[in-house]
Amino acid sequence: MIRTFQFRQVKGHMNQRGKTPNPMRKPESTTRPPTIIDVAQAAGVSKSTVSLVLQGSPLIREETADRVRAEAQRIGYVYNRRAAELRSKSTNVIGVVINDLMNPFFAEVLVGIERRLVDAGYIVFMAHTHDQVDRQRRVLLSMREQNVAGIALCPALGTPKSLPKEIQQWGLPLVIMVRSLGPGAYDFVGPQNEAGMAAATRHLIAAGHRRIAFLGGQSGIVYEQRLAGYRSALSAAGLEHDDALLAPAPATRAGGHEAMMALLDRSPRSTAAVCYNDITAFGAMAALGERGLRAGTDFALIGFDNVLDAAHSNPPLSTMDIRPGELGEQAATLLMARIGDPATKRQTYLAEPRLQLRQSA
Amino acid sequence: MIRTFQFRQVKGHMNQRGKTPNPMRKPESTTRPPTIIDVAQAAGVSKSTVSLVLQGSPLIREETADRVRAEAQRIGYVYNRRAAELRSKSTNVIGVVINDLMNPFFAEVLVGIERRLVDAGYIVFMAHTHDQVDRQRRVLLSMREQNVAGIALCPALGTPKSLPKEIQQWGLPLVIMVRSLGPGAYDFVGPQNEAGMAAATRHLIAAGHRRIAFLGGQSGIVYEQRLAGYRSALSAAGLEHDDALLAPAPATRAGGHEAMMALLDRSPRSTAAVCYNDITAFGAMAALGERGLRAGTDFALIGFDNVLDAAHSNPPLSTMDIRPGELGEQAATLLMARIGDPATKRQTYLAEPRLQLRQSA
DNA sequence: CTGAAAGCGCTTACAG
DNA sequence: CTGAAAGCGCTTACAG
Numbered sequence: 229m230i231r232t233f234q235f236r237q238v239k240g241h242m243n244q245r246g247k248t249p250n251p252m253r254k255p256e257s258t259t260r261p262p263t264i265i266d267v268a269q270a271a272g273v274s275k276s277t278v279s280l281v282l283q284g285s286p287l288i289r290e291e292t293a294d295r296v297r298a299e300a301q302r303i304g305y306v307y308n309r310r311a312a313e314l315r316s317k318s319t320n321v322i323g324v325v326i327n328d329l330m331n332p333f334f335a336e337v338l339v340g341i342e343r344r345l346v347d348a349g350y351i352v353f354m355a356h357t358h359d360q361v362d363r364q365r366r367v368l369l370s371m372r373e374q375n376v377a378g379i380a381l382c383p384a385l386g387t388p389k390s391l392p393k394e395i396q397q398w399g400l401p402l403v404i405m406v407r408s409l410g411p412g413a414y415d416f417v418g419p420q421n422e423a424g425m426a427a428a429t430r431h432l433i434a435a436g437h438r439r440i441a442f443l444g445g446q447s448g449i450v451y452e453q454r455l456a457g458y459r460s461a462l463s464a465a466g467l468e469h470d471d472a473l474l475a476p477a478p479a480t481r482a483g484g485h486e487a488m489m490a491l492l493d494r495s496p497r498s499t500a501a502v503c504y505n506d507i508t509a510f511g512a513m514a515a516l517g518e519r520g521l522r523a524g525t526d527f528a529l530i531g532f533d534n535v536l537d538a539a540h541s542n543p544p545l546s547t548m549d550i551r552p553g554e555l556g557e558q559a560a561t562l563l564m565a566r567i568g569d570p571a572t573k574r575q576t577y578l579a580e581p582r583l584q585l586r587q588s589a
Numbered sequence: 590m591i592r593t594f595q596f597r598q599v600k601g602h603m604n605q606r607g608k609t610p611n612p613m614r615k616p617e618s619t620t621r622p623p624t625i626i627d628v629a630q631a632a633g634v635s636k637s638t639v640s641l642v643l644q645g646s647p648l649i650r651e652e653t654a655d656r657v658r659a660e661a662q663r664i665g666y667v668y669n670r671r672a673a674e675l676r677s678k679s680t681n682v683i684g685v686v687i688n689d690l691m692n693p694f695f696a697e698v699l700v701g702i703e704r705r706l707v708d709a710g711y712i713v714f715m716a717h718t719h720d721q722v723d724r725q726r727r728v729l730l731s732m733r734e735q736n737v738a739g740i741a742l743c744p745a746l747g748t749p750k751s752l753p754k755e756i757q758q759w760g761l762p763l764v765i766m767v768r769s770l771g772p773g774a775y776d777f778v779g780p781q782n783e784a785g786m787a788a789a790t791r792h793l794i795a796a797g798h799r800r801i802a803f804l805g806g807q808s809g810i811v812y813e814q815r816l817a818g819y820r821s822a823l824s825a826a827g828l829e830h831d832d833a834l835l836a837p838a839p840a841t842r843a844g845g846h847e848a849m850m851a852l853l854d855r856s857p858r859s860t861a862a863v864c865y866n867d868i869t870a871f872g873a874m875a876a877l878g879e880r881g882l883r884a885g886t887d888f889a890l891i892g893f894d895n896v897l898d899a900a901h902s903n904p905p906l907s908t909m910d911i912r913p914g915e916l917g918e919q920a921a922t923l924l925m926a927r928i929g930d931p932a933t934k935r936q937t938y939l940a941e942p943r944l945q946l947r948q949s950a
Numbered sequence: 951c952t953g954a955a956a957g958c959g960c961t962t963a964c965a966g
Numbered sequence: 967c968t969g970a971a972a973g974c975g976c977t978t979a980c981a982g
Contacts, residue, residue, distance in 0.1 A: 261760070263975055274953045279977060287951060306759075309734040311675050311975035315958045321735075324715075330897055335696045342717050346724075351731050354685075354715030356703050363707075370712050373670040374682075398667075399622070481901035510901060517903040522878075536691055540842035540871060542878040542903040624959055635969045640961060648967060672959035676974045 262305045270299040282307060313375075322563065323353040323371035323379045325364060327407075331479070331507055332535040333552050334382060337405060340556025341380055348564060350377070359384045372398055378567050380559050383407045385448050401566040405559050408449050415566055417559040417577045419550035421450055424581030425457030425502060426464075428530040428548050431583055432500045433465045437528060439473065441491050441501040444484045444508030446476040451504065454532065458502055479504050484511025492519055500528035500589065506535045509545055513588070517542075523588040530589045532581070544586035550579045623666045631660040643668060674736075683924065684714040684732035684740045686725060688768075692840070692868055693896040694913050695743060698766060701917025702741055709925060711738070720745045733759055739924050744768045746809050762927040766920050769810050776927055778920040778938045780911035782811055785942030786818030787825075789863045789891040789909050792944055794826045798861040798889060800834065802852050804873055805845045806865030807837040815893065819863055840865050845872025853880055861889035861950065867896045870906055874949070878903075889950035893942070905947035911940045 264282070268275040273296060280288050281296040288296075299305075313319045322345055326334050338354070345352055353376060355367035364384045371379060378401035383391065387407075392414040395402045403415040432440050442458045445451040455474075462469045475491045477483035484507065491498055492515070503509035509531035513523050523529040524543050531538060531547035538545040558577040565572060625643070629636040634657060641649050642657040649657075660666075674680045683706055687695050699715070706713055714737060716728035725745045732740060739762035744752065748768075753775040756763045764776040793801050803819045806812040816835075823830045836852045838844035845864065849872065852859055864870035870892035874884050884890040885904050892899060892908035899906040919938040926933060 265975085275975095276954080276977080277952055280952085283977085289951060292951080307734050308736060308975050310671050310680075310736050311958090312977070313958095314669075314672050314675055314960085315975080315977045317958070321714075329696050329700050330693075332691075332693060332696070335690050335693070339690050339717055342715070343719075346716065346728065351714055351728070351735060352716070353682075353712055354703070355707065355713070356700055358704075367707065367712070373668050374712060375669060375671050481898060485901050510898070510903075514901045514903045514905060517883075537842060537868075537871070537898075540846050540875045542871075542875045544875060626959085636959095637961080637970080638968055641968085644961085650967065653967080669959050672974090673961070674974095675976085676959080676961045678974070 262303050263308070264305070266303055267296060267300045267305050270303055271296045319375055319377045320350050321353060321374065321376045322350045323355070323368075323374075323376040325355045325357060325367055325371075325379070325381050327357050327359045327364075327382045327384045329356050331505070332537055333505065333507070333533045334406075336535060336552035337382070337556040337559070340553035341405075341560045342556070344557045344560035345564075348560070357384045359386075361386050361388075368395065372400065376400065378402065378563050380405055380563055383409055401563060401570060403559050403563040403566065405555065406450070410449075413574050415562045415575045417555055417562060417579075419548075419555070419579045420581055421453035422457035422460070424532060424548040424550065425454040426461040427457075427581060427583055428502045428532065429458050429461035430465070432502065432528055432530065432589065433461065433467065435500075435528065435589070437500040438467065439470075439496060439498040439500070440467075441473045441475055441498040443475045443487045443491065443501040443503045443512055443529075444477050445479045445504030446483075451479075454502075454504060473498060475501075477508070479508055481507050481511035481514070484508030485515045486511070488512035488515035492516075492521075501530075503529060503531045506531040506533040506538050506545060506547055509547070509588070510537070510541055513541060513543070513545075528589040530583075534584050538584075539586070541588075543588055546586045546589040547584050548581035549584040550581050555579055623664045624669070625666070627664055628657060628661045628666050631664055632657045680736055680738045681711050682714060682735065682737045683711045684716070684729075684735075684737040686716045686718060686728055686732075686740070686742050688718050688720045688725075688743045688745045690717050692866075693898055694866065694868070694894045695767075697896060697913035698743070698917040698920070701914035702766075702921045703917070705918045705921035706925075709921070718745045720747075722747050722749075729756065733761065737761065739763065739928050741766055741920050741924055744770055762924060762931060764920050764924040764927065766916065767811070771810075774935050776923045776936045778916055778923060778940075780909075780916070780940045781942055782814035783818035783821070785893060785909040785911065786815040786863060787822040788818075788942060788944055789893065790819050790822035791826070793861045793863065793889055793891065793950065794822065794828065796861075796889065796950070799828065800831075800857060800859040800861070801828075802834045802836055802859040802862035804836045804848045804852065804862040804864045804890075805838050805869030806840045807844075812840075812865065815863075815865060834859060836862075838869070840869055842868050842872035842875070845869030846876045847872070849873035849876035853877075853882075862891075864890060864892050867892040867894040867899050867906060867908055870908070870949070871898070871902055874902060874904070874906075884949040891944075891950045895945050899945075900947070902949075904949055907947045907950040908945050909942040910945040911942050916940055 264275045264278040268278045278296055281293045326338050328334050342352055353371055357364040361384050380403045382405045389410045392409055392412050406418045459469050475487035477487035509529055516523055521527055531545045534547045534549035538547050562575050625636045625639040629639045639657055642654045687699055689695050703713055714732055718725040722745050741764045743766045750771045753770055753773050767779045820830050833855055836848035838848035870890055877884055877888055882888055892906045895908045895910035899908050923936050
């Protein structure tokens with residue numbers, strides 16, 4: 229140890245001092261980045277002292293600490309957090325896995341959780357699954373190997389309901405976002421889908437619409453919940469829910485476009501639609517436009533999510549606001565609480581949808 | 590070492606075997622996750638052998654390897670990659686920092702780079718800067734401490750031109766994405782802004798437009814380059830470039846909306862516009878709609894980027910296609926090449942914009 | 951307040 | 967082919 233210690237040199241440092249290289253030094257030691265041992269040597273203290281200084285321990289006298297920091301700075305020392313984490317068995321890394329970043333809703337969720345996490349001193353492993361469960365499994369395993377402190381997951385479509393339990397058995401704090409995986413003891417953050425879609429439907433009914441379609445979406449728990457809300461509002465108003473009012477399609481812009489085209493070709497024609505989410509509503513608006521129709525005047529449309537784009541679509545979209553960014557932030561909060569106390573009881577945050585009226589309905 | 594070795598036990602394993610707990614064992618050893626030492630013990634080999642097996646080394650006989658893997662599986666062993674990386678001084682983590690995920694263009698870039706990186710066996714630290722340089726600095730420093738293998742950066746507005754050099758001096762392979770930081774020896778991936786915007790402008794000129802505006806955007810290298818392309822096309826056609834044709838605004842939907850409103854209130858009125866990017870074009874379409882006008886029939890609009898949404902905006906947007914996802918993939922490719930050979934000469938990938946005609950122009 | 955020693959979970963020469 | 971030993975860059979009791 230002493231031998232290595234003596235010969236360890238920092239390149240920049242050496243050049244500065246103009247020392248001639250020690251002929252006995254191993255070749256690679258010239259370029260090796262400095263460690264706390266080098267700092268200790270430079271400051272004339274032990275490496276424990278350096279470690280304590282770097283951790284901001286009050287145990288070290290202020291002058292000593294200052295000197296150590298100055299030397300560290302001078303020789304270009306960089307803290308190796310991964311080494312520290314290995315020894316202390318802690319980690320400040322959190323894994324966030326997202327199913328569909330092409331939907332701005334999830335991008336906003338990601339931005340929200342990332343911000344809160346970074347502000348709390350974490351750093352995030354991000355993985356995108358494209359809604360593929362095998363890809364999801366791969367990245368989850370990889371995060372596990374990397375020893376993350378916790379995981380926030382927007383499950384891919386088709387995720388087995390047993391996944392939360394499995395991840396918890398790995399010993400990893402977990403929060404599920406947006407898509408519930410059925411009953412189970414996991415923390416969850418998402419919107420009130422049924423209540424939200426019922427409110428949207430009620431708004432259209434109150435505006436006098438009788439043939440109200442449900443546009444876009446086709447599978448998954450969120451679809452079921454939103455559809456249920458739509459149906460319950462129809463029933464409560466004594467309106468039939470005709471299957472011809474359903475226009476299932478992928479939850480994408482293209483899907484929304486396709487669904488609206490299908491709807492416009494049916495008769496009797498519906499006069500309004502609640503949309504599975506905002507992006508299907510955007511696709512629907514495009515379809516309307518192609519037929520020379522405009523949402524709001526010729527056909528009433530209500531979205532769900534209130535993504536940023538909804539305020540500037542053509543026309544601006546009326547939608548159920550569930551504050552996507554806030555959902556991400558809440559996920560961060562719940563996850564950090566779980567990390568802080570693994571035994572705390574299961575927590576759920578359900579964002580209350582608020583009708584945001586603009587021009588499409 | 591031997592002492593710890595003997596007493597180390599894996600919970601599940603023990604219960605299975607029905608052994609009574611060793612009274613001398615330290616209490617925490619019951620719950621400690623298994624390490625290669627436990628696997629070695631279970632398989633009756635040395636830990637070096639286990640390590641070799643886990644690395645898939647051909648040095649180990651197949652039967653031995655099988656037995657080791659089976660035992661590892663049975664006792665619930667999880668590879669600790671961070672420990673391995675500390676020892677071997679390697680790492681499979683790459684940092685990706687993005688300035689604005691609320692712009693689908695960058696979300697698509699992110700998805701592209703993430704996919705390629707994950708497919709190559711990396712895992713990504715993702716950070717979002719909100720175009721704030723101080724936040725960018727923080728996350729970069731944090732990634733450095735985490736010892737990433739390389740960094741892909743979409744610089745925040747206002748990033749000092751010296752940043753690439755600084756990161757390289759840290760010893761980190763780097764690729765700059767989308768926003769060039771001036772001349773310098775760094776790898777770069779981005780679109781041909783000037784040529785692309787010139788082509789867009791030429792298309793409008795060829796369609797007979799004479800008063801063509803430049804809508805949205807207001808600062809940054811990308812803005813300058815795209816504006817230069819617009820100006821050069823105008824000049825080449827012998828058209829004046831009147832300052833009243835410029836409608837600078839933030840590069841957002843709201844900015845595009847605002848800029849179009851300003852344009853519509855000026856006289857003589859322009860009949861067409863090239864837009865800084867797709868999202869400003871979306872905002873512009875909304876503004877047009879509010880005035881009862883429609884892009885394509887009442888006003889010609891060309892975007893830049895060809896984000897996924899452009900195919901389903903209202904109306905579908907004609908735009909300069911620079912394949913955002915591919916940009917991300919190319920960034921991954923360049924970065925991996927740089928990691929593989931730090932001395933390889935500087936590489937640049939400039940996506941050639943292709944005019945994608947839809948309905949807005 | 952500071953130092954010497956052990957150890958986090960791995961890998962990597964080096965022997966045999 | 968396999969094992970014993972050293973070491974990656976830190977932290978953490980434990981002495982003094």
